[in-house]
Amino acid sequence: MASDVCLELVVVRHGLTQWNLDKRYQGQRDIELLMPDALADMDRLRLELEGERFDAVVSSDLTRCRQTLAHIAEGRGWPEPRLDERLRENDFGEFEGRNWEELEDDPVYRAWIDSAGELAPPGGESAQDLRDRLALALGAIFDAAVEAGHRRVLVVTHGGVIRELRREFEGVPFWEGVVGQAAGRRWTLIRQAEGITCTSSSAVPRQASVSG
Incomplete structure (x- = not known):
């Protein structure tokens, strides 16, 4: 398998949900966006990406990501998205649907x-x-890039996914890697035989604030 390829990867988080407002762990629950509250952040992201072209678009298959992608992609002529369940949020198991106040006295949660x-x-x-699953998802994105000559790819995913990728590519500590709703990162990534390295990183939108 050919492995040497450089990609610009724009990775963004879905828009606002009710569980974001309630600070509940959503994980892999299929929660819809909170409308119309989600629109302001998504409109800001849509404006940021105005005029950009992508060779491929990949999204988590969960509804909140698909809704976000539909909003920012409308009328843009971007490629048909590929849905990948490996881009789902972390599975929080028994913590899903609960928040800090409900869990703070649980010793398992504290651990x-x-x-x-x-x-x-x-x-x-x-x-x-x-x-492990993100490595497989990224591998598929890079393999498609080698096969089809992709150079710029948009990914719509979840906050925990982006936080983990920031820890890997930017060396950002776990608790500092969060991004806001409908915000994310723009990375230049190079895959070589020894692995993937990041040569540049910036916020998307450029003045994105961290919230929710």
Whole structure:
């Protein structure tokens, strides 16, 4: 398999949901966007990407990501998206649907927090589980780039995914890697035989604030 390829990867988080407002762990629950509240952030992202062209578009298959992509892509003539369940949020297991106030006295939850996600929640995924499937998802994106000559790819995914990728590509600590709704990162990535390296990174939108 040919491996040497350079990609500009724009990776953005879905828009606002009710569970974001409630600060509940959504994980892989299929939650819809909170409308019309989600529109302001998504409109800002849509404006940021105005005039951009992508060789491929890939999205988590969960509804909140598909809705976000439909909004920012409308009328843009971008390629038909490929849905990849490996780009889903971390599976938080028994923590899903609950928030800090409901979990703070649970010693298992405290251990998970103290591990910066390295431990698996009961019935959920560890950080290594997430890294393993993200490696497969990225591998598929790069393989398609080699085959079809892609150079710029848009990915719509989840906050935990972006946080983990920032930890890998930017060396950002786990708790500092969060991005806001309908915001993300623009990376220049090079895949060589020894692995993927990041040569540049910037915020999307450029003045994106962290919220929710």
